[in-house]
Amino acid sequence: MVVESLYGLLRGLIYGTVGFFTVMLLSIVYRYFTNEKLSSFIGILFGLGFLGFSGGLLAILDQPTLGGAMEIVAVSIFIVWGVNTGDKIAEKIPKKSPGSILDSFRGGKPEYSTVKLPSSLLIYDIVGKPRVPDSLKAELSEREFNLPADLPLEDIANRVKRRLITDWGIGNVEFELDQEAKVIHFAISAKERGLSPVIPEGSVAIPIECRVIPSNLAAGDFVKIFLENNEVIERIEVKGVNEEQRVITIVADLWLLETIRGKKSSLVVALPYFEPTQSIISVEQKTGEIEDFKFQKIINSLKKVGDTDELAKNIVTKVQAKLCKMDPPISTRLIKAAVVEEVKKENPEAAKKLKKTETVGAKIFLKSLGLGVKI
Incomplete structure (x- = not known):
């Protein structure tokens, strides 16, 4: 039985090696033209079919043995390995079909269009949203995306947005293209991560209980707060609102904490937003x-x-x-x-x-x- 198992394993290695390179080539071709990974199940069927074509599979099925089972398992492992290896190789191949070379000589329409992001100096922050680090802007600076040329501008913009959100973990993206697929506006923001990341050093987040607050008040609004002890907090940004308990959260300097500790607000007035002039x-x-x-x-x-x-x-x-x-x-x-x-x-x-x-x-x-x- 041991000899039979070793013999089956040896045959599996031989057939598996041949099947490995065959399925790897198939996986590369499939990924290149469809941009999708070849299913491991299809690869195994193809590999076992190759084994059956050589007569080995039929012989195993006629007389099932432990060596035959070892042979099938070994071939299957090599086939799955070949599918994954071919997929990885295909990802590194430039996505251009052989016909694109002829199209360039004929002057035909290119199959892919390139969307180039602007310089990091022209990547803006979304107002009222957490900022992304400058290192991320530098990484995205002048990065190019190759997309099918026959896509509408809206689909191109949506695909670039999806890539930015999934690959770089960006929270929100504002992305606009002109008729020539050139970027005319690009703004990004980080994901919402609670209060701590937006609190500057030397400041704290302070909740204030209010008698009444304006309707539809939301984080990012600017307010003027009148306290019951006749103290007034001038223009300050709201970081959080709990309408049920009538509590708003602001971020202020430590010295203000002593001023409003245990104090309630008699009135909260929402102020208009003035976009700061660019310096x-x-x-x-x-x-x-x-x-x-x-x-x-x-x-x-x-x-x-x-x-x-x-x-x-x-x-x-x-x-x-x-x-x-x-x-x-x-x-x-x-x-x-x-x-x-x-x-x-x-x-x-x-x-x-x-x-x-x-x-x-x-x-x-x-x-x-x-x-x-x-x-």
């Missing part, structure tokens, strides 16, 4: 490089040419209003033009200097902005 924008230099540009540079430069702090901030506010309506990255030429135009309106004396672009004063002014010396 930094993405700028495209003449070299094509994308950099951060701080508006504080303009304020400092305007002060140097004689503008007051209030006037400089007023000019910058108007420049911001213009530039924030444009799609980033913004060219340095547009920033120069916006600054010069507003300076002409607010400070005619400085405008006279700027009209002569070759004067030393104008060169120094523009160079101080980090935007070059030619308008």
Whole structure:
């Protein structure tokens, strides 16, 4: 019996090795053209069919023995191994059919379209949602996705969203494409993870019991809180709401904890949300490089040419209003033009200097902005 078992195992190794390479090749071809894994059950049937074609399976079925059973088990193990190995190899092969090479010579329509994510500087955060780390934005920067060219834009966007959520663990994705499948808006947020990750160092989450709260109040709203001891908590963000118990949760500094400990709120007023003005924008230099540009540079430069702090901030506010309506990255030429135009309106004396672009004063002014010396 031992000899018979060893003989069956040896035959299983021989037939299994042949079946391994045969099924592995089949698995590669199947995965390449269908983008799906070949079923192990189908692979086993194919491998045993190969064994039966050689006459071994019929002989085993006619006279069942322990050696025959060992042979079938060994062949099955090799077949499953071949299916998995072929699937892994096929995943690493570029998904292009042989016909795509001929299509490139014929000028035919490509079978795949490429969606390229923007630079990390143009990956935005979703308002009111937890932020993702900068390292994740750097990892996603300019990453490319290859998708079938015949898909509608909506399906392409949905597939990219699904990949981002499943492969990178992103919580929410805002993703928009133009008619040429180029990304025009991309914003992401992390998954909700409770309070601790959003509490800055030196702050605590404080629950406040309220007599009455506004209807539909939700996390992310800004409120003004009037306490029973006549203390007032000015504009602060709500992190959680329990409508049944009329309790809201805020995140505040430690010193505020002593002020409101054991105090109830007599009134909670919801405040409008003001989107903060961008202090930094993405700028495209003449070299094509994308950099951060701080508006504080303009304020400092305007002060140097004689503008007051209030006037400089007023000019910058108007420049911001213009530039924030444009799609980033913004060219340095547009920033120069916006600054010069507003300076002409607010400070005619400085405008006279700027009209002569070759004067030393104008060169120094523009160079101080980090935007070059030619308008």
